[in-house]
Amino acid sequence: MRILSMYGASLSVAIFLSSCLQESASLNVRSSHRASPHIIGRNPQISLSVPVQDLQLKAFSYGVENDSEGQSGPSSFFTINQTEPSPPWSSIVAPPTQTIDTTENTNMTTVEKIRVATVLGCAMSAILAIVLKSSPGSWRYFLAGGLCAAISHTIPTPVDVVKTRKQVDPTLTDVSFLEAGRRIVKEEGFSALWAGLGPTTFGYLLEGAIKFGIYEILKPALKFWLSRIASVSTSLAFMNSQFVTFVLSGVFSGLAASFVLCPMETLRIRLVAEPNYTSGNWIRGGFKILKKEGVHGFTKGMKPMILKQVPYTVTKNVSFDMFAKLFYSTLLASGATTISNGMKFAIPLASAVIASVLSSLTSQPGDTILSLSCAHDGDYRTRDITRNILRSDRGIAGFFVGTNTRLLHVGITVTIQLLIYDYVKRLVGIAATGL
Numbered sequence: 119m120r121i122l123s124m125y126g127a128s129l130s131v132a133i134f135l136s137s138c139l140q141e142s143a144s145l146n147v148r149s150s151h152r153a154s155p156h157i158i159g160r161n162p163q164i165s166l167s168v169p170v171q172d173l174q175l176k177a178f179s180y181g182v183e184n185d186s187e188g189q190s191g192p193s194s195f196f197t198i199n200q201t202e203p204s205p206p207w208s209s210i211v212a213p214p215t216q217t218i219d220t221t222e223n224t225n226m227t228t229v230e231k232i233r234v235a236t237v238l239g240c241a242m243s244a245i246l247a248i249v250l251k252s253s254p255g256s257w258r259y260f261l262a263g264g265l266c267a268a269i270s271h272t273i274p275t276p277v278d279v280v281k282t283r284k285q286v287d288p289t290l291t292d293v294s295f296l297e298a299g300r301r302i303v304k305e306e307g308f309s310a311l312w313a314g315l316g317p318t319t320f321g322y323l324l325e326g327a328i329k330f331g332i333y334e335i336l337k338p339a340l341k342f343w344l345s346r347i348a349s350v351s352t353s354l355a356f357m358n359s360q361f362v363t364f365v366l367s368g369v370f371s372g373l374a375a376s377f378v379l380c381p382m383e384t385l386r387i388r389l390v391a392e393p394n395y396t397s398g399n400w401i402r403g404g405f406k407i408l409k410k411e412g413v414h415g416f417t418k419g420m421k422p423m424i425l426k427q428v429p430y431t432v433t434k435n436v437s438f439d440m441f442a443k444l445f446y447s448t449l450l451a452s453g454a455t456t457i458s459n460g461m462k463f464a465i466p467l468a469s470a471v472i473a474s475v476l477s478s479l480t481s482q483p484g485d486t487i488l489s490l491s492c493a494h495d496g497d498y499r500t501r502d503i504t505r506n507i508l509r510s511d512r513g514i515a516g517f518f519v520g521t522n523t524r525l526l527h528v529g530i531t532v533t534i535q536l537l538i539y540d541y542v543k544r545l546v547g548i549a550a551t552g553l
């Protein structure tokens with residue numbers, strides 16, 4: 119239990135490490151200029167409150183020795199007087215100010231339909247090839263994973279819509295979940311709560327199949343190779359651990375799921391963030407992105423998708439496995455000779471609830487960055503979004519905008535998902551998780 123707690127906390131911190139390490143150092147130098155989302159990627163011009171010649175640039179800071187400096191001792195960074203407050207959160211979100219053209223022609227020609235169908239066919243064929251090349255019977259994991267992910271993500275779609283809108287719409291950021299939902303329904307109609315339903319269902323059908331399938335088939339393979347590595351030296355004995363096997367399986371399956379899900383999740387976020395983005399169905403919305411931004415329009419959220427999916431997958435799958443195994447072991451150790459159907463429901467339910475909370479918290483920063491990077495047209499780099507969030511008036515708390523709503527969404531999604539997954543596995547002849 120203590121290891122699991124440390125594991126959950128360390129994953130949450132690790133999310134920020136690669137994106138924020140350099141930025142946290144640069145915040146020691148205060149600038150009066152704040153980067154605007156409209157100039158993301160450009161080099162801002164910094165206004166100094168002192169003459170340039172008076173700035174003392176030390177060798178420690180830049181590796182250049184100043185011969186005119188007769189002093190010795192430790193050098194320091196120059197100080198810039200900050201005269202402006204941190205930019206508000208609304209400037210980070212930066213919704214489009216132009217009127218969205220809903221009359222733009224998004225009709226697909228026959229040739230374009232054939233191209234889209236070819237791409238989708240190739241993607242489905244690749245997934246089918248992975249299933250067929252897996253060990254006999256592995257198709258059951260892919261089937262259970264695809265069904266549980268598609269169903270569980272489709273049911274709470276309205277909650278997901280409100281969560282995303284709270285992240286990308288500054289007028290809804292600070293209101294409650296119920297108030298945000300009420301405003302959306304009042305201004306846009308009840309159907310707005312089901313925006314992005316198509317890409318959600320289709321995307322998570324593929325994502326769940328890949329994520330759970332690869333996770334399960336990797337566990338025995340990684341267990342074999344990790345045991346071989348651990349036998350080389352006693353210092354590597356920790357590699358021969360079920361926990362390490364589960365974590366690495368989660369990392370690889372989370373990466374694979376990111377590549378599969380990213381295009382559909384990008385489309386879902388765009389349809390939710392800009393309700394009038396297209397007057398047609400979600401397929402035409404995807405075609406519009408393809409025409410305006412090219413293939414890059416579907417992949418620009420890949421980095422934040424990985425920041426979200428990897429900790430989400432690892433935390434969810436591993437904690438569900440470990441807690442279910444712990445609960446079943448405790449029950450059997452107490453003297454129970456058989457496990458009733460009631461316990462086969464209660465134990466996965468309790469394990470799923472715990473997994474939902476942990477996975478929601480560890481993946482929240484990545485989810486926020488993903489929503490901001492895919493909400494509107496333009497190429498917003500993950501590093502720049504991270505920097506602007508840290509420099510906003512919310513600071514680090516900006517990564518956790520909409521956390522309560524997402525806890526509700528992920529709580530419903532993951533709990534339903536893991537219960538369905540465990541049930542379908544048993545239905546097709548696989549032992550319950552943890553047994």
